[in-house]
Every structure is written in structure tokens, then in C-alpha cells.
Amino acid sequence: EDYRAKGFFKEALVNFVALLGWNAGDDREFYYLNELAEKFELERVNKAGAVFDIEKLNWLNAEHLRAKDPADLIEPLKAELNSAGIDFSGRSDEYLKSVIIAMRERVSFVKEYIEKSPYFFLPVAQYDETSKLKNWKPETGPQMLRLKEEFAKLGENPSKEEYEVALKLVATELNIGAGKLIHPLRLAVSGMPAGPGVYDILVILGKEETINRIEKAVSIL
The missing domain is CATH 1.10.10.350 (Arc Repressor Mutant, subunit A)
Structure with missing residues (x-):
């Protein structure tokens, strides 16, 4: 729950945990949940100690974010805007979807839509x-x-x-x-x-x- 609260997707966490002690016999790292269910075999579980690599988890989260339909990120983005105290009542779902598409190659977490592009939701308060x-x-x-x-x-x-x-x-x-x-x-x-x-x-x-x-x-x- 702590990781979910930090903005990690369930799919990314399951993908990451699966890779800690298992691989499919190739170099692939990104998996959808249904693919993991199909490919997972106990015979391929590695008994060696697993290394927790937060950078890999961050990368997987970004990959799962980009793989999602932009429309599926609208409600999570609204939740983040609410948490940040930003009034988005004047913004249509289509507007939010446009922001999601424009920024998705630049973010790893939904909250980063606000952190990295606040100008889509608020007036410009300062100039770099x-x-x-x-x-x-x-x-x-x-x-x-x-x-x-x-x-x-x-x-x-x-x-x-x-x-x-x-x-x-x-x-x-x-x-x-x-x-x-x-x-x-x-x-x-x-x-x-x-x-x-x-x-x-x-x-x-x-x-x-x-x-x-x-x-x-x-x-x-």
C-alpha cells in the first residue's frame, strides 16, 4: 500500500516483484499482468538473492503508464489534482486527456503531470x-x-x-x-x-x- 500511495501502478509492482526471482528465459522485462500469468513457471524461479532496484521499478512504472489508454489516466489525474488542491472544474476530460498525451513520454508517475507541467492547470506564477x-x-x-x-x-x-x-x-x-x-x-x-x-x-x-x-x-x- 505504501508503494501504491507513492504512485506506483499495481501492474508495475507485480511486474517488478515477478522479476525479482524469475525470468522467462529472455531479456524482456516489461510484462502485462495476463502475460505474467501465462508465462510464469516455478521451474524458472531463481533461488539466488534478489536485488531491489528502485530505478528499475521507476522505469517499469513509466512503461506501464505509457502503455495505458490515455482515457484510463483521466480519473487518476483528477485524484492527484484534488490532492494538490487544484481546481480543475473548468477543465474538460478532453482537455485532461490532451495533457496526458502531450506529457506521457516525460513522466513516470501520474503526479508528475502536475509537478512537471503545472502551467496546464495553473497560471504561470514564475519564469525560469x-x-x-x-x-x-x-x-x-x-x-x-x-x-x-x-x-x-x-x-x-x-x-x-x-x-x-x-x-x-x-x-x-x-x-x-x-x-x-x-x-x-x-x-x-x-x-x-x-x-x-x-x-x-x-x-x-x-x-x-x-x-x-x-x-x-x-x-x-
Whole structure:
């Protein structure tokens, strides 16, 4: 129960415990529960002392998380949001599913959706200092406002491709590389230096929230 409370999936724990003293005769480590039930044989149990490797358990948990249908992670994510005291009443299940898909290669536990991408659930409260020093220059504010203008011309729910075309248009107009806009844009909408693709973030947040966050960042940074 202690491990379940820490966020480990039942499937990962059973998978891990099975491997402590048994193997199927190959190098495979990830198993679904039904596969373990089919393959397990007492003859292949190893009598040598088992080594508890927490890194392997973490890895297995991440693998089982990624193997799940994103829809099956919505309720666990809601439970974590409740535990964190985050009001998600304005977020649809489809919104949460989009976050789950965007972040699942970057997390090992459901709670890490909140820890590693709080900007999907809360307003940006602070901006990464290293990224700010590196990517936010005196000319960045006006450039971001110009980008905001171009985003405002897009339809109600722009696609990743539409955001990208708009950004590249502004970069060409300003005679700068796209990266000069992409990195400060990521900082503006997430407050963080890394994460999913920036256009994925924009699509999930939506046009109105994206524009609001650009304006806020320009006023603060």
C-alpha cells in the first residue's frame, strides 16, 4: 500500500516483484499482468538473492503508464489534482486527456503531470531564471507582441500548423530565426525552459489563454 500511495501502478509492482526471482528465459522485462500469468513457471524461479532496484521499478512504472489508454489516466489525474488542491472544474476530460498525451513520454508517475507541467492547470506564477537570462532580451517584448497580433488573426481553435506558420511569418518579417521567438514564447506560456513541443502547448491552452499569457509575460519580464 505504501508503494501504491507513492504512485506506483499495481501492474508495475507485480511486474517488478515477478522479476525479482524469475525470468522467462529472455531479456524482456516489461510484462502485462495476463502475460505474467501465462508465462510464469516455478521451474524458472531463481533461488539466488534478489536485488531491489528502485530505478528499475521507476522505469517499469513509466512503461506501464505509457502503455495505458490515455482515457484510463483521466480519473487518476483528477485524484492527484484534488490532492494538490487544484481546481480543475473548468477543465474538460478532453482537455485532461490532451495533457496526458502531450506529457506521457516525460513522466513516470501520474503526479508528475502536475509537478512537471503545472502551467496546464495553473497560471504561470514564475519564469525560469536561466531561460529568462538566455532568451528574453530587450527586443523580445515587442517581438512577442507582434507575434501575439499574428496569433490573434487566427481562427478560434488554431492547429499546431497554423501557429507554426504564423510564427515563421513573424520571424521572416523581423528578419530573425524562428528560435528567437520559439524559446521566449515557451517561457511566456509555460514559465519553463523545456516540455512538450511549444505548438502542442499552445493548442492545449487555446488561443485566448496563449494570448493572455504572452501579454502577462511581456508586462512582467
